């Protein structure tokens with residue numbers, strides 16, 4: 001199976017069943033049994049009614065009492081099954097829903113790479129999963145309902161066969177409906193996937209239009225009406241597409257019920273004729289009339305339930321697809337722990353990019369083409385270059401979030417693909433410009449950077465100091481216990497720069513990292529503060545150089561960058577210059593030119 005193909009029905013069912021059973025075996029079984037039982041009650045009632053009518057017409061009191069008793073017992077069982085099934089269903093849904101969301105976090109976060117979070121066609125699949133992962137837990141209820149509705153429909157059709165064998169043909173008239181329902185559901189699933197991008201765009205526009213981050217720009221640029229127009233455009237195309245598919249399906253489903261209607265009309269005529277000619281009893285006619293009355297409801301239920309089931313399976317198959325991708329990802333990255341090389345305790349030679357070529361999957365565009373460069377052990381290296389030069393992409397490759405198309409990232413001579421990637425990540429650390437805002441307590445928002453120090457106040461305080469953010473702690477009403485984020489009770493709002501300080505502290509809490517990437521983590525700070533902070537950090541990093549740990553700083557500020565031991569200048573994925581500040585200035589090339597421009601602008605030579 002190719003990694004973008006959705007898994008088939010059998011595997012999806014097995015997967016969803018596994019999830020359901022693991023989350024609550026008893027409830028899964030109960031749902032599977034009770035729902036069809038509820039459905040069976042309807043057919044039994046029709047049967048007992050036939051016996052009641054026959055007994056009443058035949059004048060046998062005992063048979064009347066028996067038929068009435070059976071009717072009563074069946075009714076009670078039906079109510080019990082309904083009430084119990086409803087309760088079980090609710091409990092099951094609540095529990096399985098949470099389990100599925102946890103599983104989604106586990107699967108998505110557990111993947112080595114981040115391709116599934118960045119690639120548009122994968123996002124179209126992941127996005128509905130994020131919103132409706134819980135739908136998967138309906139699969140077994142939908143299956144039970146479908147089986148139940150199907151069983152009742154078949155019974156509705158088979159019971160008349162006891163009156164006349166020709167009526168055994170009745171089920172055949174129902175086949176078109178079921179087939180059409182299946183096809184319709186599949187078509188709707190495809191349409192949903194096709195319109196996924198438009199829905200994501202709509203949601204993005206809603207977030208832009210109502211979120212805090214875009215609030216200022218929206219007002220200054222008067223963007224509200226424009227966003228509404230864009231949203232309408234996105235909605236119109238998507239809605240037209242899905243509505244068209246829905247109407248075509250509805251028309252086909254209506255047409256597909258016609259054979260059934262003809263079939264039952266014929267059956268009623270046949271039984272009516274039998275009663276007139278004395279070949280059938282009045283009870284038979286009562287049975288047939290009752291079954292005919294419930295027939296369209298049953299058939300409609302089969303169609304609806306099938307569609308529901310296919311819808312659930314569609315989400316389930318995306319879940320399984322993600323799961324498969326996660327497994328494939330682990331295999332491809334060679335992270336099989338049994339064969340992985342251990343990560344060295346300290347770096348001896350350092351990290352080297354060797355003939356590395358890379359393009360983001362699915363884009364057909366090369367970002368790096370045969371790039372080679374060394375990051376010596378114990379060095380503080382800066383990466384500079386214009387926007388889009390490939391700096392962050394390089395960081396992602398070094399952290400094993402993407403795999404090179406050719407060439408390699410070598411860690412002390414060992415291909416990163418062959419290293420124990422989990423262990424490598426444990427020895428990496430980082431702070432990024434597009435950092436996460438963990439709305440936890442200040443302590444947790446820092447210490448999640450090193451899970452072994454979750455409750456370590458001293459480590460959190462030290463990390464804040466290393467990030468030049470000790471003052472932040474003094475302004476927090478409850479110190480490290482302060483809840484961050486105003487949407488939580490007692491939570492405090494942090495400025496953009498303060499969030500960056502927390503992210504930087506998180507990135508600096510790990511002890512003895514072999515690679516620390518600082519990808520513009522201080523862009524919200526002023527140039528002098530960033531400069532002082534990085535100089536202090538670089539000095540500390542050099543003192544720790546016994547471990548051979550490498551610090552990679554990405555920054556647009558040359559005043560900061562010049563403190564690095566080694567500076568790499570990237571231009572459109574190519575390394576155009578490298579060396580220390582003094583030698584690069586002497587070369588009077590790109591670096592010297594960019595440095596000069598900034599120095600002039602800031603008046604800081």
Ligand SMILES: Nc1ncnc2c1ncn2[C@@H]1O[C@H](COP(=O)(O)OP(=O)(O)OP(=O)(O)O)[C@@H](O)[C@H]1O
Nearest residue numbers: 118360363367385386387388389390391392393394
């Ligand atoms: N997830 C992605 N999928 C496809 N292309 C991407 C992706 N991320 C980045 N790119 C492309 O790769 C190129 C390099 O991007 P990258 O983010 O590495 O640049 P950068 O040097 O870090 O830029 P900046 O200084 O603006 O942060 C850009 O042309 C960008 O459009």
